[in-house]
Every structure is written in structure tokens, then in C-alpha cells.
Amino acid sequence: MIDKNAVARCFGKAAASYDQHAILQRLSSARLLQHLPNKGNGARYNTTVDLGCGSGALLQTLGNCSNQLFAVDLSFGMLAHAKQQREQQVHQYPQQDRLIPPIYWLNADAEALPLQSRCVDLCVSNLALQWCDDLATPLIEASRCLNKDGLLLFSTLVAGSLDELTQSWSSVNQHRHVNRFLSEGEIKTALLKSGLSVEAFQVEIQTMYYSSVKEVMQSLKGIGANHVHDKDAKPTTQGELRAFKANYETLRDNQGLLPLSYKLAYCLLRKC
Numbered sequence: 001m002i003d004k005n006a007v008a009r010c011f012g013k014a015a016a017s018y019d020q021h022a023i024l025q026r027l028s029s030a031r032l033l034q035h036l037p038n039k040g041n042g043a044r045y046n047t048t049v050d051l052g053c054g055s056g057a058l059l060q061t062l063g064n065c066s067n068q069l070f071a072v073d074l075s076f077g078m079l080a081h082a083k084q085q086r087e088q089q090v091h092q093y094p095q096q097d098r099l100i101p102p103i104y105w106l107n108a109d110a111e112a113l114p115l116q117s118r119c120v121d122l123c124v125s126n127l128a129l130q131w132c133d134d135l136a137t138p139l140i141e142a143s144r145c146l147n148k149d150g151l152l153l154f155s156t157l158v159a160g161s162l163d164e165l166t167q168s169w170s171s172v173n174q175h176r177h178v179n180r181f182l183s184e185g186e187i188k189t190a191l192l193k194s195g196l197s198v199e200a201f202q203v204e205i206q207t208m209y210y211s212s213v214k215e216v217m218q219s220l221k222g223i224g225a226n227h228v229h230d231k232d233a234k235p236t237t238q239g240e241l242r243a244f245k246a247n248y249e250t251l252r253d254n255q256g257l258l259p260l261s262y263k264l265a266y267c268l269l270r271k272c
């Protein structure tokens with residue numbers, strides 16, 4: 001079972017540094033939104049949900065095609081930060097307030113949404129659902145909230161992500177240092193369970209590069225994605241940490257950089 005409070009705490013702690021480190025998340029959200037069908041003729045989605053909205057980076061874009069927005073996040077700290085950022089933007093550029101539709105802020109779990117059934121037209125979620133116990137649960141929950149013809153567009157991580165970390169720890173000790181991600185097959189099973197019809201499913205690898213192991217670790221900690229589920233209570237020793245770093249160093253490429261790979265699934269689902 002995922003310790004949701006611990007996950008929320010980690011993201012909340014990182015709220016202030018999130019945007020500075022969320023490079024993969026920006027690449028992924030841009031890719032994800034390429035799958036969003038254009039309604040044409042300036043038509044808008046009536047009600048849109050950003051599930052696991054984080055610092056709220058997608059809200060501006062979603063606001064451009066929606067009449068009202070629900071920004072949902074498990075982490076109160078992250079949600080409060082997103083709301084504060086939004087208020088600062090409005091203060092700085094008051095004309096934006098007329099351009100962005102109302103935003104309702106919900107501190108809630110994607111696995112149990114405090115929303116009525118059949119009230120949402122578009123639900124978007126970028127790199128949040130890998131933090132759920134069972135992917136089928138938030139998909140079924142989103143499906144319950146969608147109107148007929150409503151869309152669920154999400155990205156998540158697939159097994160193979162962060163393999164360089166797993167590999168570098170493997171000869172050091174047998175403790176869990178990296179979360180387990182679902183295989184493509186397991187994701188497809190969850191899609192089937194949701195009862196939604198699959199309009200697009202795409203898997204891509206995105207490799208990020210860093211100049212030191214410290215930077216690699218900071219890229220995860222800086223966005224709050226450093227909670228490891230069921231982590232062994234035994235602390236890592238200095239010697240183990242040195243061995244891990246030495247293993248990671250062997251992965252330097254011919255540009256002298258250290259890779260960290262992500263395997264991302266992009267899915268577009270429709271409620272029939």
C-alpha cells in the first residue's frame with residue numbers, strides 16, 4: 001500500500017523548488033497536450049479537471065480551452081503553492097483574470113474524487129497517476145466523473161524508468177531504492193478495466209542528462225518525487241552511498257554526462 005501522506009508531504013516540501021526542476025514534466029506535458037483533440041471553431045470544454053496539478057503549470061493552457069477548471073492535488077502544500085502562483089500572476093497581469101476561467105482548488109486523491117458523476121468533459125493528468133496504488137482505480141474514478149463523450153488524457157511512467165538508478169544500486173544492496181513502475185501490459189490491463197475506449201496509446205523514452213550524481217538525485221528531490229514506497233527501514237551507510245555513486249559514474253557517456261531514462265506512456269481515452 002502506498003503511504004499517501006508521505007507522498008503528499010514529499011511533494012509539499014518541494015513545492016517551492018518544483019518549477020525549477022520539473023524539466024521532464026514540461027517536456028511530457030507538451031507531448032501529452034499534442035494528443036488533445038482541437039474542438040474547432042473556438043469551442044471549449046465546459047468543465048476540465050487537472051488531476052495531480054502540481055504547481056499548476058498546465059492550468060493556463062487548459063484554461064484557454066475550458067469554461068471552468070478543477071485543480072486537484074493530493075498534496076495540500078503543492079496545491080497551496082499553485083494557488084498562490086496563480087494569484088501572483090493575476091496581481092501582476094490583471095488582464096489575465098478575464099482570460100482564465102474560474103479555478104476550483106481541490107485537495108483530493110485521484111482514487112476518490114470529491115466530484116459528482118458525469119460532470120466533467122475533459123480530465124488531464126500529467127505524470128501523477130504512477131503515485132496511485134492501482135492505476136485502474138483513478139481511471140475508473142475519472143470515468144465515473146466524465147460526461148458521455150468526455151475525454152481522459154494522461155501520461156504515466158512505465159517499467160524501465162529510472163533504470164540507471166536501479167542498476168547502480170543493484171550490486172550495492174538488495175534494499176528498495178527506486179519505485180516499481182507498471183509494465184506496458186499492466187497499463188493496458190488498467191485501461192481495459194476503466195471501461196473507457198482507447199483512442200491513443202503511445203510509449204516513448206525520454207533520457208535526461210546530468211553532470212553529477214548529486215544533480216541526478218536533486219532532479220527527483222527538487223520536484224518531490226523522492227518518496228520510495230516500502231523502503232527498507234535500514235538506513236543507507238556512507239560506504240553504500242559511495243559504491244552506488246561509483247557505479248553510476250561508470251554510465252558517463254562520451255560527452256561526459258550521466259543519463260537518467262524515463263519511459264512514458266501517453267493515453268487518450270473516451271467515455272462512450
Ligand SMILES: C[S@@+](CC[C@H](N)C(=O)[O-])C[C@H]1O[C@@H](n2cnc3c(N)ncnc32)[C@H](O)[C@@H]1O
Binds near residue numbers: 022025078
Ligand atoms: C510529478 S508531479 C506532476 C505535477 C503536474 N501534473 C505537472 O505536470 O507538473 C505529481 C503530482 O501528483 C500529485 N499526486 C500524487 N499522487 C496523487 C493522487 N493520488 N491524487 C492526486 N494527486 C496526486 C503530487 O502531489 C504531485 O503534485
